[in-house]
Amino acid sequence: MFFRALHFVAKLGLERDFRGDTFDFGDAPEELNKAERLQDIETLVRADALQGCGDCFCITEEEEPCPSPVFEPETVFSPSTIETFISLKLLNPFKDLQCNPYKDSQCSTTPPQQYVDKHEAVCAFKYATANTYSLVSYTSAADAAADGALVTHNGACGLCSTSQDLAAYLAHPDMTSEGKVCASKALFSSAWGKKCYEQLGFSSPCAAIWNLDGTHTGRSCFWTCIRSVAKGEPNNGPPPECQLNACLQCDEEAAGPIFQSFAGRTRRRSGLMSAIARGCADFARLHPSDALPPSLTLAADGSIIESVAM
Numbered sequence: 255m256f257f258r259a260l261h262f263v264a265k266l267g268l269e270r271d272f273r274g275d276t277f278d279f280g281d282a283p284e285e286l287n288k289a290e291r292l293q294d295i296e297t298l299v300r301a302d303a304l305q306g307c308g309d310c311f312c313i314t315e316e317e318e319p320c321p322s323p324v325f326e327p328e329t330v331f332s333p334s335t336i337e338t339f340i341s342l343k344l345l346n347p348f349k350d351l352q353c354n355p356y357k358d359s360q361c362s363t364t365p366p367q368q369y370v371d372k373h374e375a376v377c378a379f380k381y382a383t384a385n386t387y388s389l390v391s392y393t394s395a396a397d398a399a400a401d402g403a404l405v406t407h408n409g410a411c412g413l414c415s416t417s418q419d420l421a422a423y424l425a426h427p428d429m430t431s432e433g434k435v436c437a438s439k440a441l442f443s444s445a446w447g448k449k450c451y452e453q454l455g456f457s458s459p460c461a462a463i464w465n466l467d468g469t470h471t472g473r474s475c476f477w478t479c480i481r482s483v484a485k486g487e488p489n490n491g492p493p494p495e496c497q498l499n500a501c502l503q504c505d506e507e508a509a510g511p512i513f514q515s516f517a518g519r520t521r522r523r524s525g526l527m528s529a530i531a532r533g534c535a536d537f538a539r540l541h542p543s544d545a546l547p548p549s550l551t552l553a554a555d556g557s558i559i560e561s562v563a564m
Contacts, residue, residue, distance in 0.1 A: 303428040304329055304527040308493030311527055312534035325539045327527050331424045335543055338550065339421035340455070345388045348413050348459045355463075355512050356470040363459075363516065369393055369410045370515055377411035377518055378403035384549040389415050406545040407525075408538040412518020414460035420542060422455035423521055428529040430489060430502075437468030444469065460517065467513045475504035489530045496531045 307313040310320035311327055346365070353361035368391040369375035378398040379387045391410040392398040398405050406420060426432050432454055440447025444465060451461035472479075482501035490496040498506060514520055521528045525540030 303529050305489060305529050305531045306527065307490065307496035307531040310534070312537045313490075313496045313531050314494070314534050318534065321534055321537075321539070327525055327537070328541045328543060329527060331543070335546065336421045336424050338546060339417040339424070341385060342417040342547070343386045344416050344418075345382060345386055347416070347457070350459050350462050351413070351466070351516070354466055355516055356466055356509065361516075363413060367391065367410050367412055367516075367518070372410070375408075375410045376405045377407050377409065377415045378405045379417065379545050380404075381547055384547050387417070387547075404545045404548070405540060406542070407519045407523040407540065409514065409518055409523050412516050413463045414456070414517040414519040416457050416460070417545075418455065418457045419460045419519055420524065420545070422460075423519070423524065423526055424542065426454055427527070429521070430529045433464070433468060436464070437472050440465050440469045441472055460519075463513065463516050467509050467517075470512075471505045471509045474508040475501060478504045498530065502530060 304311075311322060312320070314320055349364040351361065351363065355361040372393050374394045376392050376395050376398055378390050378392060378401075380390045380401065380403040381387045389411040390398070390401070390403055392401070392403065395405050406417075407415065423429070436447050436450035436454070439450050447468060448458075448461050448465040451464045452458065456464060479501035482499050487499035487501070489499060489502060491499070497503075514523070522532045522537050524542055525538040526542060
């Protein structure tokens with residue numbers, strides 16, 4: 255029975271991969287010109303994959319008003335914006351984890367993260383030049399602004415805080431479905447699973463924590479998710495509660511806190527909607543494009559129209 259169920263989950267995830275629905279940012283041949291790369295990226299940006307709750311982009315608490323229209327999240331990103339984030343060079347990258355935080359409570363990143371336990375902490379891009387930057391954690395958004403840094407997500411910087419990882423999130427609005435593909439591969443081979451996340455555009459350290467997270471969830475929530483898939487449960491229930499389905503709730507409890515702590519960046523922390531409606535209290539009031547290099551100017555449609563020297 256176990257192996258039949260495992261085959262069922264793997265088939266659900268792998269059938270999309272066999273249709274070639276992944277895009278590898280890192281393995282593109284040198285001769286692939288920029289226009290072709292941007293065309294490939296553009297096919298991935300699907301705003302219709304985003305999930306709100308009723309008329310709001312997030313799930314409000316009882317009698318709490320929706321943050322809209324005071325704040326409206328960005329939902330469409332031009333290929334040139336995504337390409338720019340991909341092209342930036344990080345000066346102080348994290349290394350791949352040498353431990354498993356889901357099994358080892360002493361596991362830590364290299365270099366160590368800062369301000370992980372600070373509720374008001376933010377992660378920001380501190381630009382050295384027009385195309386080079388460092389990841390810096392600050393105790394508050396005000397401290398980041400005072401230092402001339404651009405906040406890219408709430409919470410301390412982590413393994414998924416890079417501009418490359420932001421680009422991957424922008425290009426793949428539905429990481430719930432994409433993640434199932436990679437997690438199903440990881441059940442057979444950790445290396446296969448990690449490569450799958452890298453083919454979605456994630457950096458190696460970020461792909462590693464995604465891979466560990468998917469494997470942990472697969473083992474902790476296996477039967478819960480089997481039942482959820484068999485019932486055809488949507489990601490969220492009806493408004494106004496928009497409760498997570500049983501599988502996603504299990505993942506949230508079993509793996510969510512550790513992933514958020516080590517990854518740093520998540521969609522909701524970055525001000526990004528996803529295929530899962532999330533609570534308004536957890537949704538960052540940020541626009542990802544605001545973290546682009548200050549030397550760039552954006553048109554109304556989000557495309558880059560001008561570049562000036564820093």
